[in-house]
Amino acid sequence: MRDNGGVTSATRLPGAPAAATRPRLIATDLDGTLLRDDRSVSPRTVAALEAAERAGIEVFFVTGRPARWMDVVSKHVDGHGLAICGNGAAVVDLHGGPGAHRFVKVRELPRRNALEAVRLLREAAPGTLCAVERTYGFHQEPGYPRLHLETPDSVAPAEELLAPDGPAGDQPILKILAFHPTLDPDAFLTLARIAVGARSNVTRSSPSALLELSGPEVSKASTLALCCAERGISHEEVVAFGDMPNDIEMLTWAGRSYAMGNAHPDVIAAASGRTVANNEDGVAVVIERLLAEAP
Known part of the structure; x- marks a missing residue:
């Protein structure tokens, strides 16, 4: 089942007192x-x-x-x-x-949003390399580093990976992974959020300059x-x-x-x-x- 609905997540300000409600x-x-x-x-x-x-x-x-x-x-x-x-x-x-x-x-991350986010991110941070996570596979661009200890299902430019007739094109796009070889991780995150805007939710969980782009509000x-x-x-x-x-x-x-x-x-x-x-x-x-x- 696919669900593209958005939910407001900010319901408590950082530093606000923790609730005493019994946890469920x-x-x-x-x-x-x-x-x-x-x-x-x-x-x-x-x-x-x-x-x-x-x-x-x-x-x-x-x-x-x-x-x-x-x-x-x-x-x-x-x-x-x-x-x-x-x-x-x-x-x-x-x-x-x-x-x-x-x-x-x-x-899912809509295909149009994914393509636009990749384009804008490359313009803002030349040298960015991308990979694509789908429901059942992992696909990457040439030169994308071996960060995930697995062999990609296919290797091609992001535009081909994201094309309707590209590898696993019938599967939903879960997220884009974007790596930069020289930028500071937090600086890369800030830059990407400004460049991509509302087209995608951008975050990071790696100690390296590896960003994760999901659907808007996901x-x-x-x-x-x-x-x-x-x-x-x-x-x-x-x-x-x-x-x-x-x-x-x-x-x-x-x-x-x-x-x-x-x-x-x-x-x-x-x-x-x-x-x-x-x-x-x-x-x-x-x-x-x-x-x-x-x-």
Whole structure:
């Protein structure tokens, strides 16, 4: 099912007091947040997620990863079988196990917007190289660096990759990846947002100058808001965790939010609270405290 609707995500100003409402849903980023640096999920974190679900709290994985990279948490799926992938571009049911993930919702980047965003970004930052994420594949331009530890399904200029008769042209475009070899990552993000404007939502989650371009108004926050609305869950009942700029909207939307001890400075400023680093099981530390405080 494709869904191109937009949801306003900014419902709480950074620094506003955290809500005291009993949580009904935990939304957690993966890399740099739930996962340790070796990409493992610690036994303590697994136990905390299971305890939260026994207490009636839903768990959502909310990540910039594509669905095919969700095997890292698939074996830990219990009740928490839904993941928001691609920075909000897709909602995926993980219950089928590795290689059998099912798309529940797709919020695509329109082809026209993608082509225009690529053109404007290249004009603003010459030397930009792009890759295209579709529902079931990854395609890149010649010269795009090997950042994702996988072999692309095809290699061609972005205009060909995005053409209706291009590789996997019948599949929705989930996001564009844009890399610059010399620009500072935060400077590249600022420049891209100005250049692209409302044609695409631009963010980043990598320590390198790698940007992620999604559909207009598509973000972790807006897709999480849609999923919560379908369940009758308000933003005050959500606890969110993150570490990078692509988490900021989600953290400002949630009633309670926690920046990891290893988080980007802008994330720390946006969250209503802070926990210890991912390698110290910061998500588990907060969940354990929330459950201990519950009536």
